[in-house]
Amino acid sequence: MSKVAHYDVAIVGAGPAGMAAAISLKTFGINVVVLDENVSAGGQIYRGVTTSPLSSKPQILGDDYWSGKKLVKEFLESSVERIAGATVWAVSQHTSESEQSSFEIGYSVNAQAHIMHAKHVLLATGAHERPFPIPGWTLPGVMTAGAAQTLLKSTAMVPSGRLVLAGSGPLLYLIAWQYLNAGVKIEAFLDTTPKGRIPQLLPYAFDFMRSPYFLKGLKLVREVKAHVNVITPISDMVANGQEKLESVTFKSASKQQSIEADHLLLHQGVIPNINLAQAIGVTLDWNDLLKCWVPMSDPLGNTNVERIHMAGDAAGIAGAWAAESRGQLVATEIAYQLGKLSLDQRDSSVTAYRKVYARATRGREFFDRLFQPAKAFRRPTGNTVVCRCEEITAQQVRETVKIGCTGPNQMKSYLRCGMGPCQGRFCAVTVTELIADERGVSESEVGHYRLRFPTKPLTLGELATLPQTDASINAVVRLKKPV
Amino acid sequence: MGNVTNADVIVIGGGLHGSSTAMNLAKAGTQVLLLEKNYVGRHASGVNAGGVRTLSRHMAEVPLSLASQQIWSNIQDYVDDDCGFEICGQMRVAENESDEKILKDRMALMQSNGYTHEEWVEAADVHKMIPSIVPTIQGGLIARHDGAADPYRTTLAFRRKAQQYGADIREGVTVNQVTKRNHSWSIDTDAGQFQSRVLVNCAGAWADKIAAQFGESVPLTAVGPMMLVTTRMPHFLNTVVLGTSRALSFKQRANGTVLIGGGHLAWVDRNRDITELDFHALADSAQTVCEVFPHMRHAVISRGWAGIEASMPDGIPVIGPSGVEDNLFHAFGFSLHGFQLGPVVGEIMKDLILSGKTDLPIKPFHISRFS
Numbered sequence: 001m002s003k004v005a006h007y008d009v010a011i012v013g014a015g016p017a018g019m020a021a022a023i024s025l026k027t028f029g030i031n032v033v034v035l036d037e038n039v040s041a042g043g044q045i046y047r048g049v050t051t052s053p054l055s056s057k058p059q060i061l062g063d064d065y066w067s068g069k070k071l072v073k074e075f076l077e078s079s080v081e082r083i084a085g086a087t088v089w090a091v092s093q094h095t096s097e098s099e100q101s102s103f104e105i106g107y108s109v110n111a112q113a114h115i116m117h118a119k120h121v122l123l124a125t126g127a128h129e130r131p132f133p134i135p136g137w138t139l140p141g142v143m144t145a146g147a148a149q150t151l152l153k154s155t156a157m158v159p160s161g162r163l164v165l166a167g168s169g170p171l172l173y174l175i176a177w178q179y180l181n182a183g184v185k186i187e188a189f190l191d192t193t194p195k196g197r198i199p200q201l202l203p204y205a206f207d208f209m210r211s212p213y214f215l216k217g218l219k220l221v222r223e224v225k226a227h228v229n230v231i232t233p234i235s236d237m238v239a240n241g242q243e244k245l246e247s248v249t250f251k252s253a254s255k256q257q258s259i260e261a262d263h264l265l266l267h268q269g270v271i272p273n274i275n276l277a278q279a280i281g282v283t284l285d286w287n288d289l290l291k292c293w294v295p296m297s298d299p300l301g302n303t304n305v306e307r308i309h310m311a312g313d314a315a316g317i318a319g320a321w322a323a324e325s326r327g328q329l330v331a332t333e334i335a336y337q338l339g340k341l342s343l344d345q346r347d348s349s350v351t352a353y354r355k356v357y358a359r360a361t362r363g364r365e366f367f368d369r370l371f372q373p374a375k376a377f378r379r380p381t382g383n384t385v386v387c388r389c390e391e392i393t394a395q396q397v398r399e400t401v402k403i404g405c406t407g408p409n410q411m412k413s414y415l416r417c418g419m420g421p422c423q424g425r426f427c428a429v430t431v432t433e434l435i436a437d438e439r440g441v442s443e444s445e446v447g448h449y450r451l452r453f454p455t456k457p458l459t460l461g462e463l464a465t466l467p468q469t470d471a472s473i474n475a476v477v478r479l480k481k482p483v
Numbered sequence: 484m485g486n487v488t489n490a491d492v493i494v495i496g497g498g499l500h501g502s503s504t505a506m507n508l509a510k511a512g513t514q515v516l517l518l519e520k521n522y523v524g525r526h527a528s529g530v531n532a533g534g535v536r537t538l539s540r541h542m543a544e545v546p547l548s549l550a551s552q553q554i555w556s557n558i559q560d561y562v563d564d565d566c567g568f569e570i571c572g573q574m575r576v577a578e579n580e581s582d583e584k585i586l587k588d589r590m591a592l593m594q595s596n597g598y599t600h601e602e603w604v605e606a607a608d609v610h611k612m613i614p615s616i617v618p619t620i621q622g623g624l625i626a627r628h629d630g631a632a633d634p635y636r637t638t639l640a641f642r643r644k645a646q647q648y649g650a651d652i653r654e655g656v657t658v659n660q661v662t663k664r665n666h667s668w669s670i671d672t673d674a675g676q677f678q679s680r681v682l683v684n685c686a687g688a689w690a691d692k693i694a695a696q697f698g699e700s701v702p703l704t705a706v707g708p709m710m711l712v713t714t715r716m717p718h719f720l721n722t723v724v725l726g727t728s729r730a731l732s733f734k735q736r737a738n739g740t741v742l743i744g745g746g747h748l749a750w751v752d753r754n755r756d757i758t759e760l761d762f763h764a765l766a767d768s769a770q771t772v773c774e775v776f777p778h779m780r781h782a783v784i785s786r787g788w789a790g791i792e793a794s795m796p797d798g799i800p801v802i803g804p805s806g807v808e809d810n811l812f813h814a815f816g817f818s819l820h821g822f823q824l825g826p827v828v829g830e831i832m833k834d835l836i837l838s839g840k841t842d843l844p845i846k847p848f849h850i851s852r853f854s
Contacts, residue, residue, distance in 0.1 A: 094750035095761035106762050115762075281757070410522065413529060413635035416738075421714055421785045452788045453760050457714070460743075461780035464773045466766035 004467070006098070007033045009334055010105055010118035012088050012276060015043020016068070016320045017312025018124035019075040020327030021334075026080050028335040033116070035086040035107055040154075042072045043126055044146070045320045048154035050076070060181040061153060062174075064216070071324065085109050089454035091121055091280050093305075103307070106453070106466070113462040120307045120334050123277050123295075124327060127270035127313035130292065130373060131426050132167060133380045135238045137266065138388055141245025145175050145267035158184045161262030164248050166190035166237060169371040170217060172267045176224045188259050189224065190250060191232035192268065194374045204366035211363025212321070231257075235376060239264050268373040272314050275423055279451045281305050286444045289368055290317055291378060292429055293448050300350065301330030309334060317368075321360035329353040378430065379437050386434065387427040389420020397431060401438035408432055408449045421457045424449045486675060490516035490651065492836060493670060493679035495658055495693055497521075498528035499634075499822060500814045501685035502641035502652075503829025506562070509648035511833055516679070517650060518672060520657040520689075521756065524638035527687055527821065530790035532710060532732055532744040533634045534723060535823045537600055538573045538626035539589070541799050543847035544820070545598060550843060551827035552628065561826070564640035567633030569737070573723040574625040576609065576616070576775070582727035586624040600626050615719045617775055631723055631734055634822055641825070658686075661696050663808065681810045681836055688753050688793040690801075690815035694850065697808050701853045702796050706818055707749035707758040707789030709765060713782040715739035724775070731771045741782060743772055746819055749789035758789040792818035799848060802828060804835060806851035812836060813850050 009025055011018045014036035025032040034041075042049045046068030054060050075082075088107045096104035098117040105116050129144045136142065145165060151157040158179065163186050165176055176189055208214055224230065237250040249258045271292035278284055282295040282303045297303045297310040311330040312323035329350060336346040380386065380394040392415050400414045408431050411417055417431060418424035424431075428449050435446045492508055494501045497519025508515040519525075535555055537548045559565045577583040586603070593601050604623045610616065646652060653674065660671040661682065670677040684693045691703035720735040730745035747764040751757075765787065773780045795801065795816040805811035812835055814828050827843070834841040 090760070090762055092759055092762065094752075094759045095763070097763065104762075113766075406522070413524070419712075419786060421783065423786070452786055453762070454784055454787060457783045457785055459780065460711075460713070460769045460772055460782045460784060463762070463766050463784065464769035464780070466762065466769075 005116045006102065007031050007116065007118045008338055009120045009122060010035060010116065011122045011124055013043060013124035013126055014038065014041040014075070014082060015045060015124060015126045015312055015323060016071060017323040017327035018043070018122070019071055020324040021122055021124065021311055021331040022080040023075055023078050024328045024331035025335060026078050028340040030335060030338060030340060032080055034080060034082045035088050035105070036082055036084055037087050039084050041075055041082065042068055044150065046072055047150055052153055053156040054153070061178055065153070068320070083109060087456045088276060089456045089458050091276065108458055108462055111459065111462055113458065113466045115467060120309060120337070122309045122311060122330060122334065123314055124312045125273040125276055125314040127317055128273050128425060129267060130269050130271045131430050132266040132268050132377060133384050133386055133394065133430055134377065135384050136240055138385050139239050139241050139245045140243070141241065141262055142239050142264045142266065145172055145265040148265050149175050149178070152178060152182070158182055159263040162187045162260055163263045163265070164188050164190065164259055164261040165265045166192060166234070166248065167267040168193040168373065169267060169269045170367060171270070173220050173224050175265070176228060177220050180224065180227050186228045187261060189228045189230040190234045190237065190248070191230055192234045192237070192374055192377055193232065193371060195233045197370055201366055201369050204369060208363035208366035213363050213367065268377060269371060270313065270317055271429060272316060274314065275425065275451050275455045277310060277314065278448065279453050279455050280308055282308060282310070284448050287316065289372065291372060300333040301326065302333065318361050318364065322357055325353045325356040325360060329357065379433050380430070386430050387417035387420065389422050390416045392417040394434060397434045398438050401435050406439065407435065407447050411435065412449065418449050423451060423455060488516065488675065488677045490514050490677070490679045492681040492683060493518065493668065493677055494683040494685055496685035496687055496690070497523035497642065497652065497654065498526065498685060498687050499638045499641060499825035500817070500828050502638055502645055503825045504683055504685060504814065504832040505650040505652070506641050506645035506648065507829040507833035508836065509645050509650035511837060513837065515650045516677065517645070517652045518656045518658055518670070518677065519652070519654045522654045523642045523652065524635050526790040527792040527818070528638040529635040530788055531634045531822050532734065532742055533631045533822065534573065534732065535568060535630045535632050536573050536626065537823070538624070538629055539575060539725070540820070542596065543799055546844055547824055547827050549600070551824050554826035555823070562640040562644045564636065566637040566640050568630060570628055570630040571721045571723060572625055572627045573629035573725060574604065574623040575725045575727050576623040577621040577727055578619065578729065578775070579621065583621045585727055590624055600628065602627070612722060613720060613724070615776055615778055617777055629723065658693065661693060683832060684811070684813045685815060687815055688791045690793055690813065694813060697805060697811065699805060699807055699850055699854070701801060701850060703816060704794045705751050705753040705791055706794045707751040707791050708744060708819055709747050709749045709760055709787060709789045711743040711765065711768070711784050711787045713741040714785045716741060716782060726771065729771050730768065731775060733772060733776070743768060751791055753791050756791070758791060760787050760789060794818035801850045802831060802848035803845050803850065806849065806854060
């Protein structure tokens, strides 16, 4: 029998939101722990910022990346307890054995399962890349641009051979720019942003021009365009190859074109990492501008599940600067709920953080609209693989709708799509959109996969060695079998 | 008051038993309408372990189970779908001497009742059949003609066949209240009023709420037996393996994934249709599996889930006419043993409704046993 650790607040994720929230909570004298799946703090955005081998050549990754060092250092130097390499696979409420009304968190570190109890849970689980289902996207040599950037940040690895970047959004230009700084040759940049959107965006342009994104973005795009063959608009993109990627074909200006390539990096924006929130029971809302599911939370980060809070990109994509202020804002609310702040104290802090947040998100509406992924790259057809784990194609999903399957959960039962180890991260939005497409209804009406714990795979051996308490040994319920 | 939809028979509940009942009635030419509050196969029927098992049945259930097995052996012709059914045998294994005694006593009891479908398998044969099982297993009790099927596919096949025969199936319709007016049933739902001569209660974990409206209160518990499934593994097992004194149900499916069940229960809120897995209980389940199949220690769990089912305190279901009302029938309370019975229960309900009798011994399942 072992003693289970108990905290006031457990934060999942050590990106800007999680770190900022943890630091704030600690200053309020709250017993807080951060569970971080990564080895070093910083999340995806500041991945490896204190350990990166590129610290001697800071110009490669750019000032915005290194600016994260301040927050990461402050976090590491604070006395916040951080559990590194911790994968959270369950958060339970009703089966929790805690004496107080607390959540029970199941997590693993180095293939060893653990349990902890926490009164409040803050989900700062960030974002992941939107799936980019084109024919051939599962070929070796094709990867997401974000994964490639992670390799660059944490290990200074760059692709060798002929490199093509494809997709849309600010991150793709940033990666292109970082590769140029590192001396990596880019054969082509296929910009899939649909043409002709700018005129409709004029109402949002003024905010954008006053935003921190404007000048930086402009400079980035200019530099990339000066050194790389940027082709746009793009349609009918295919990754070709037998054993691995050999070429990328596409249509541009109604001409069929082909580029030989060893690596294709795909990216069309990021979407909230919702699996943990959804499995806990947080209501999801379809964001039709960003074309993704967002766990619903109020402006202070409260969700429909009492004492489950959300901050950062997991609560809706708004970027790193906004995530930091959202983390602080939610920390203030939690401190208030724990009785460490008065209502007045909370409200005055909230006002201050809101101003920072408003500044950090100014202008986003402009490029959210500009870079909304093209329909053809969100709603594939034919033999394009949708569910990578179970190798289910767009056509299979579409045909299953035609024979009467109305939602993603039934789709799981029909085709097993979304039932592999990724738990739908690679296919959930695509499956929802395909069903919506075939049925001619909205994504909200179609709904999302019902997700279950474990939200991250664990081995049976890990689960078997879960520390047993006396209560758990007694609580095991067995149905009697006839003799 | 809005439009009233009429049918000769209304079935409440679109699980396997409701779908099978609707299918059998429609096949016999009866005008039947089925009301399902979510979608067909949403709970127990769609997400159970898919065990098609005559093994270890309660003695009262054995005749029904054997009759149902006849239908299963012909399932393709019966519903125009093979339902993923495969005969692979089911076996309860003896982990120690006390298990061995339990199983041998069971076999003796079965034989004294004239049943021969449960046979003893010597330890050496168990290990020949299942080389990866722990060497200390002392033997097993097998039903060789048992097997497993795909539960959701099966429920849908019955639903589809019911529709082909003309049954009207309405999903997303929640029944609020049932009253009897002038010898007919008036069913008030969130999608309007329905009316029928005969009413069938196949509402599973919610069936007691329907029965209670006629003063037939039953001690039903809504339970959620938990299941785990692993990622694909190299083929190592044909037979479904069950525990004897420990909760275990273990099967490798054709696609290589391994399904682990056994009856550990989730936390359930049937009013909100939600369950929460209990990882302490699952840890116990994982321990059992790792002890019986040592190589499973490295198996990766990709999902866990629980469907909401109805459990009765005496471990057998309610099947048959109401004890208080004419033209009212019940079939519910099948937790952990209902899937295999689905086909025969549909036939029994059809016989009871159309001719007032059945050839199968259903007396032990009458609802009045709780009054």
